[in-house]
Amino acid sequence: MRLPGEDELRDSIRSQLASEFQVASRLLDIGTSIFLNPVNLEPDGELDPFELHICLGIVFKACRQYRGIVAVAEISLGDVAESNGRMLLETMLTAEFLMRPVVTLKRGGKQLPDVPGYPLTRLLRSRLYLAHDAASTLKTLRGMASSGDLQCPDADRVLRLAESQVQEQYNEIGPDWTERLKQAKTFSGVSALDLADSLGLLAIYHAFYHPASARIHGSDASRYIEVAEKSDGGLLFSTTASAKGVAEAYVFSSLAMLGILNAIKRRLGLKLDERLSEIAPRIQNMARRLPDD
Numbered sequence: 645m646r647l648p649g650e651d652e653l654r655d656s657i658r659s660q661l662a663s664e665f666q667v668a669s670r671l672l673d674i675g676t677s678i679f680l681n682p683v684n685l686e687p688d689g690e691l692d693p694f695e696l697h698i699c700l701g702i703v704f705k706a707c708r709q710y711r712g713i714v715a716v717a718e719i720s721l722g723d724v725a726e727s728n729g730r731m732l733l734e735t736m737l738t739a740e741f742l743m744r745p746v747v748t749l750k751r752g753g754k755q756l757p758d759v760p761g762y763p764l765t766r767l768l769r770s771r772l773y774l775a776h777d778a779a780s781t782l783k784t785l786r787g788m789a790s791s792g793d794l795q796c797p798d799a800d801r802v803l804r805l806a807e808s809q810v811q812e813q814y815n816e817i818g819p820d821w822t823e824r825l826k827q828a829k830t831f832s833g834v835s836a837l838d839l840a841d842s843l844g845l846l847a848i849y850h851a852f853y854h855p856a857s858a859r860i861h862g863s864d865a866s867r868y869i870e871v872a873e874k875s876d877g878g879l880l881f882s883t884t885a886s887a888k889g890v891a892e893a894y895v896f897s898s899l900a901m902l903g904i905l906n907a908i909k910r911r912l913g914l915k916l917d918e919r920l921s922e923i924a925p926r927i928q929n930m931a932r933r934l935p936d937d
Contacts, residue, residue: 650719650720653720654718654719654720657717657718657720657890658718660931661890661891661894661931663930663931664891664894664930664931665714665718667898667923667926667927667930668710668714668894668898669714670923670926671710671898671901671902671905671923671927672707672710672711672714672901674905674916674919674920674923675703675706675707675710675901675904675905676707678700678703678908678914679700679704683912683914683915684913684915685912685913685914686912686913687911687912687913688745688910688911688912688913689745689766690767691911691912692767692770694770694774695742695766695767695770696912698742698770698773698774699739699742699743699908699911699912700908702735702738702739702742702904702908703739703904703905703908705735706732706735706736706739706900706901706904709728709731709732709735709897710732710897710898710901712728713725713728713729713732713893713894713897714894716728717890717893717894720890721890722888722889722890722892722893723888723889725889725890725893725894725897726852726855726889726892726893728893728897729852729893729896729897729900730852730853730857732897732900732901733848733849733852733853733896733897733900734836734853735900735904736845736900736901736903736904737836737839737840737843737845738773738831739903739904739907739908740843740845740903740907741769741831741832741839741843742766742769742770742773743766743907743908743910743911744766744843744907745766747764747769747842747843748764748842749764749832749833749834749838749839749842750834750838750841750842751834751835751838752838753841756833756834759818759820759821759824760820761818762817762818762820762821768817768821769832771813771816771817772817772821772825772831772832772833773831774813774816775810775813775814775816775817775821775822775825775831776825776830776831777831778806778809778810778812778813779810779813779825779826781806781809782803782806782807782809782810785802785803785806786803789803821833836849836853837849837854840853848896848899848900851896852892852896891930891931891932892932894930894931895927895930895931895932898927898930899927902920902923902924902927905920906920
């Protein structure tokens with residue numbers, strides 16, 4: 645099953661972005677090599693087992709997202725690639741938040757005060773992540789229960805267990821951080837915009853993350869239809885497949901993937917310097933637009 649004009653676009657994309665496909669393949673190979681080959685870890689500082697579990701999970705999630713972006717971009721679904729690219733940028737913000745040695749959070753451009761007794765160490769950041777995940781899971785289960793989708797005989801027990809797990813995680817991060825997470829509804833206690841600002845990544849946020857939001861939230865429907873007036877006074881609605889956004893999605897998602905791999909390289913002491921240094925300038929030189937964009 646194909647969209648109108650898709651066959652021609654596929655051929656055009658493959659020929660015009662052949663070099664970009666090679667870079668993407670190489671970058672994905674670097675990411676997956678972490679899980680396919682034995683590695684010796686030399687962590688940058690103390691590393692709890694559950695923190696290691698989260699960090700590796702973030703990286704493999706990024707590999708899956710990046711693979712998805714490459715797949716849909718190759719078949720000319722630029723808007724879908726941009727939407728998935730936005731998800732990958734969120735994963736990059738998460739990786740930077742969890743793995744950087746030091747993070748200073750801002751809200752509205754101003755530094756947030758420290759929480760007495762709970763400094764924002766990497767260990768605490770991992771606990772914040774787990775607390776948010778537990779709270780999100782509980783919210784989902786409660787929604788399913790209220791709508792009748794959670795009908796197993798021990799549904800009440802499942803909810804009580806989820807509630808106890810949330811409380812356990814909240815106890816680990818203390819009441820002040822708990823309140824920040826509840827208010828912001830994020831794992832960092834600040835919005836995605838403020839987190840990007842805190843990490844010095846506002847440029848990529850404004851260039852790609854925010855513009856892609858319209859596609860995520862379905863507020864760009866008018867861009868998919870062209871309207872022409874017929875000679876008899878009627879209207880003709882038409883649409884066709886488009887490669888618009890494909891090249892841009894490749895560039896920004898590759899930059900995000902590179903950032904994630906650099907973050908895990910530093911955190912775990914992985915021997916990826918030579919491979920990442922070799923591919924970085926190739927990503928910078930990727931085409932940002934197709935000729936007919």
